[in-house]
Amino acid sequence: MSATITPQKPSNPIANTLTSGQLPRRIELYVLLGALALSAVLLLLIGFNIAGWLVLAAVIYLIALGILSSFVETRRKATDRVVRGLVTVAFLLALAPLISTLYTVVSKGIGVINWNFITQTSASVFDPDTLEVTTQVGAWQAIVGTLIITGIAALISIPIGILTAIYLVEYAQPKQWLARTVTFLVDVMTGIPSIVAGLFAFSLFSIIVGPKAFSGFSASVALSVLMIPIVVRSCEEMLRLVPMDLREASFALGVSRFSTITKIVLPTAIAGIVTGVMLAIARVIGETAPIFMAASFTDNFNSNPFDGPMQTLPVMAYTGYKFPGQDIAASNDSAWGAALLLVILVVILNLIARVVAKVFAPKGSR
Amino acid sequence: MVILAGVALFLIIQAVPAIVADWPSNGDLNEGPTAGFANFWSYVGPLIWGTLFASAIALVIGAPIAIGIALFISHYAPRRLAGALGYLVDLLAAVPSIVFGLWGIIVIRPFLLPLSEWLNTYLGWIPLFGGTVSTTGSTILAGGVVLAVMILPIITSISREIFLQTPRLHEEAALALGATKWEMIKLAVFPYGRSGVISATLLGLGRALGETMAIALIISPAILVSVRMLTEGENSQTIAANIALNFPIATTLQREALIGTGLLLFVISLAVNMLARVIAGRAGASANRKRKAMLAQLPPSDPSTVLAVDDVLAKRHEADDARAEEASVEQTESEIDEEKRKGTDA
Numbered sequence: 001m002s003a004t005i006t007p008q009k010p011s012n013p014i015a016n017t018l019t020s021g022q023l024p025r026r027i028e029l030y031v032l033l034g035a036l037a038l039s040a041v042l043l044l045l046i047g048f049n050i051a052g053w054l055v056l057a058a059v060i061y062l063i064a065l066g067i068l069s070s071f072v073e074t075r076r077k078a079t080d081r082v083v084r085g086l087v088t089v090a091f092l093l094a095l096a097p098l099i100s101t102l103y104t105v106v107s108k109g110i111g112v113i114n115w116n117f118i119t120q121t122s123a124s125v126f127d128p129d130t131l132e133v134t135t136q137v138g139a140w141q142a143i144v145g146t147l148i149i150t151g152i153a154a155l156i157s158i159p160i161g162i163l164t165a166i167y168l169v170e171y172a173q174p175k176q177w178l179a180r181t182v183t184f185l186v187d188v189m190t191g192i193p194s195i196v197a198g199l200f201a202f203s204l205f206s207i208i209v210g211p212k213a214f215s216g217f218s219a220s221v222a223l224s225v226l227m228i229p230i231v232v233r234s235c236e237e238m239l240r241l242v243p244m245d246l247r248e249a250s251f252a253l254g255v256s257r258f259s260t261i262t263k264i265v266l267p268t269a270i271a272g273i274v275t276g277v278m279l280a281i282a283r284v285i286g287e288t289a290p291i292f293m294a295a296s297f298t299d300n301f302n303s304n305p306f307d308g309p310m311q312t313l314p315v316m317a318y319t320g321y322k323f324p325g326q327d328i329a330a331s332n333d334s335a336w337g338a339a340l341l342l343v344i345l346v347v348i349l350n351l352i353a354r355v356v357a358k359v360f361a362p363k364g365s366r
Numbered sequence: 367m368v369i370l371a372g373v374a375l376f377l378i379i380q381a382v383p384a385i386v387a388d389w390p391s392n393g394d395l396n397e398g399p400t401a402g403f404a405n406f407w408s409y410v411g412p413l414i415w416g417t418l419f420a421s422a423i424a425l426v427i428g429a430p431i432a433i434g435i436a437l438f439i440s441h442y443a444p445r446r447l448a449g450a451l452g453y454l455v456d457l458l459a460a461v462p463s464i465v466f467g468l469w470g471i472i473v474i475r476p477f478l479l480p481l482s483e484w485l486n487t488y489l490g491w492i493p494l495f496g497g498t499v500s501t502t503g504s505t506i507l508a509g510g511v512v513l514a515v516m517i518l519p520i521i522t523s524i525s526r527e528i529f530l531q532t533p534r535l536h537e538e539a540a541l542a543l544g545a546t547k548w549e550m551i552k553l554a555v556f557p558y559g560r561s562g563v564i565s566a567t568l569l570g571l572g573r574a575l576g577e578t579m580a581i582a583l584i585i586s587p588a589i590l591v592s593v594r595m596l597t598e599g600e601n602s603q604t605i606a607a608n609i610a611l612n613f614p615i616a617t618t619l620q621r622e623a624l625i626g627t628g629l630l631l632f633v634i635s636l637a638v639n640m641l642a643r644v645i646a647g648r649a650g651a652s653a654n655r656k657r658k659a660m661l662a663q664l665p666p667s668d669p670s671t672v673l674a675v676d677d678v679l680a681k682r683h684e685a686d687d688a689r690a691e692e693a694s695v696e697q698t699e700s701e702i703d704e705e706k707r708k709g710t711d712a
Contacts, residue, residue, distance in 0.1 A: 051477070080546035087442055090434025091451070094522070097515045098458050101469045108472075184643060191569060191639035192632070193576020194463075195606045199628040203379065279460075286462020289578040289610055314464040318579060321468065322611075339465050346460055 028065065028081070035061035058089050102343070109340025112333045139338055145310040146345070149216050149295065150285045153223035158277055160224075161231025168232070169239040170261055189229040197225040198293030205294070216310035219295035223284045230283060234276025238269045271357050278353035282346045288314035313342045378629060410605075410627050416506075417604040417631065420581060421574035423510030424517055428574075429567050431514070432521035439522075440529035441551060452526060459519035467583035470512035475584065478508050504585055512580040517570035524569065528562035529555055561645055568642035575606075575635045582607035605631040 024030075039056035043049070062085045070078035117139055164182065172179030201222035205215065242265050250260040266273075296309035297319045320335025439452050482505065536554040545553060556563075581604050609624045 076546055076549065080548040083548040083551075084442060087434045087438040090431045091438040091443075093431055094435050094455055094458070094518055097469075098454065098461075100473055101461055101465060104469050104473055105465055187643055188636060188639045191572040191576075191635055191642075193572075193578070193606060193635050195576060195578045195609055196628050196632045196635075199609070199625050203625060207379065282460060286464065288462070288464040289606065292610060293613060314462055314579075317464045317468060318583070321471065321583060335468065339462075339468055342462055343465060346462060350457075350460060 027068070028085075031065050031068065032057075032061050035064060058085075061085060062089070105336070105340050105343055108336040109343075112337030113340055117334075117337055139313065139316060139334065139341060142311045142313045142316040142338060143341065145216060145295070146285065146312040146314075146342075149219045149223065149291060149310065149312060150281060152217060152220035153227055153284060154277070154281055156220065157224040157227040157231055157280075161228050161277075161280075162235050162273065164228075164232045165235035165239055166261060166265075168236055170257070170265065186229045186232045189225075190233065192226065192229075194226055194287050195289040195293065197222045198290030200225060201290065201294040214294065214296040214309040215307060216295050219291045219310065219312075222290035222294045223287060226287060226290065227280050227284045230280040231277060234280065235269075235273050238272030238276060239265060241272065242268045271359075275353045275357040278349050278356065282349035282353070285349070286314055286342055286346060288318050291315050292318060313338045313345070317342065406623065406626060409623065410630055413603055413605045413608055413627055414630065414634070417575055417606070417634070420506055420510055420513060420585075420604050421571055423507065424513030424574045425567065425571055427511060428514030428517045428570065429521055432518045432566075432570070433525055433563060435518070435522045436525035436529055437551065437555075440526050441547070441555070452523070455522050456519055458515065459523075463516060463577060464579045464583075466512055466516055467580040470508060470580055470584045474508050474511055475504065478505070478511065482507065506585055509581045509584045512584060513574045513577055516577060516580065517573050520573055521563075521566045521570040524566035525559065525563050528559040528566070532558045565642040565646040568638055568645070572635045572638045572642065575638065576631065578606035578610050582610040 035057045036053075039053055039060055043053050043056065062082055065085060066078050066082045069081050164186070168179055168182060172182075198219075201218040204221065205218040246264050246268060247260055250264045251257075255263070291312050292315050295312065295315070297311055297315045316338040317335045320331045320333075320338065435455060439448050439455070443451055532555045536558065537550055540550040540553045541547075585603070585607065605627045609628055613621065613624055
């Protein structure tokens with residue numbers, strides 16, 4: 001039966017949510033500009049500062065957009081827009097400390113750093129004429145200490161880390177209990193508080209050599225406790241990225257497992273491994289607490305890692321603020337100088353890591 | 367593994383004399399930082415409270431922001447920018463903690479002063495904000511804010527990876543049903559990533575617990591249990607900062623007491639970390655197999671590892687793109703060839 005039903009027009013038309021009110025496309029930009037202007041005006045009345053301006057603008061923007069959108073569009077769309085705004089604000093909020101930190105360190109430290117600061121050791125200079133003790137500011141002992149301690153830590157942890165990673169990826173069966181335990185423990189070890197690593201090294205060495213066991217080497221041990229899990233984890237990730245096809249092709253040619261690893265897997269992954277190691281070094285070079293525990297601090301130049309306290313840049317920054325010398329301003333200055341040097345060092349390591357990743361990247365399509 | 371056992375073993379060996387010592391009658395423990403405590407536990411109790419309190423502040427401030435950033439990078443930011451933005455946030459992790467400490471002293475402390483006063487004036491009846499407001503800003507709130515900045519990159523990078531792993535089909539199904547972007551995220555992304563995000567937050571907590579320098583530099587502490595966030599000299603001290611402050615001036619037995627507190631810190635953060643891993647692992651096991659394969663292991667939690675992996679993967683993606691382009695060029699060429707052939711046939 002095919003009776004034609006004449007479509008009845010609904011007496012009062014239902015609002016079609018698909019075509020009903022929509023805000024213009026650029027509305028978010030307009031609202032943002034409006035919010036910025038409004039908050040600027042409001043703040044000019046009570047005193048202007050940039051942080052307050054931005055925060056107020058963000059709040060006004062979110063509220064205005066929410067209200068506008070829930071009137072013109074639906075409530076669901078309003079929520080969507082507000083959440084989009086919130087998420088963006090969260091991101092900008094995270095950038096603020098990064099920029100602010102870098103700016104502070106550079107602006108405070110730049111005045112301190114010069115050739116003398118880098119090449120002198122700090123000391124108290126007694127002037128016999130005026131009978132005044134002036135502090136000579138220098139970071140040479142800290143730079144040397146940092147490089148030695150981090151270098152030894154890297155020497156200890158890189159072989160152990162890479163070998164563990166090779167074991168995990170190439171030799172261990174994924175279901176094997178040993179492999180799973182090692183992976184789990186490595187993961188957990190990444191979470192060891194750095195200060196605990198320092199205490200560990202200190203107690204280890206005070207058992208071996210008795211109390212006052214401060215030495216650069218024990219700081220290196222502390223750092224390698226922190227560094228090994230990082231190296232293992234990044235090497236593991238890198239080795240897993242090597243395609244299985246390459247290994248299978250090598251095995252199919254009758255190559256032994258060992259040769260496959262040294263000739264095929266490692267060369268393919270070397271860029272990633274070097275990058276990972278560099279970043280791991282950059283990570284531990286800034287550790288303060290463990291070095292502070294294990295190597296203590298000193299103003300004297302000491303290049304023997306097995307004897308006596310050793311100064312490092314992060315510790316210098318810390319002690320400069322917390323235990324200032326005679327001349328408090330000079331101590332604080334040297335703290336900022338050390339901090340800036342440290343940041344520069346970290347940036348250099350990060351850059352090297354990136355460059356290495358570019359240069360050593362395996363040729364040809366993978 | 368050996369190292370982990372070794373760490374525990376040596377800490378225990380060193381800590382035992384102080385833990386079992388008779389505190390009130392022991393001359394060595396009766397002066398300096400450990401003076402006036404009945405026994406080891408009454409010394410370490412307030413410290414544990416302080417550690418947890420500071421970390422909790424950091425987490426309350428940091429975790430929502432970190433998850434917001436992760437969402438922004440994974441779902442809101444333009445594709446091309448997302449990688450670079452993620453890298454920026456990871457850079458936060460590359461800044462040494464001591465630098466954050468110094469930054470906290472001269473930027474965050476004065477920055478929070480007006481806020482502290484406002485909170486104290488209008489919300490002072492809440493114990494959190496009560497007491498006399500600090501004039502220098504060396505409060506546990508300032509410490510917490512700096513800690514929050516420091517744990518941002520960890521939570522962000524892990525959550526980001528997990529959000530990116532959300533099955534594309536789930537997201538598209540939600541969008542096809544008419545969900546807005548936020549509803550899609552609520553329906554598809556959050557349920558999928560919940561366990562991962564919880565683990566990430568716990569890992570962030572673990573980091574905050576062990577963070578030393580920022581707290582040691584910023585807070586002006588006392589060893590007591592206090593919930594006040596804005597006062598000075600009445601803040602609860604944290605374990606790590608307490609060790610850092612008192613270690614150089616401590617005598618041998620006091621040092622051993624400090625090592626004992628360090629041992630407890632070690633146990634706490636180990637527990638938190640294991641819990642994080644177990645949550646991630648269990649969620650993976652209880653779900654279907656496909657998901658298990660994806661979430662059985664958390665993405666690397668250390669930012670430097672993340673940076674390294676990002677570097678290599680980015681290059682691989684570039685290579686993939688290049689190859690895809692080549693392929694498409696070849697394809698169009700072959701199509702053109704075919705068309706020509708057709709033309710000649712005709």
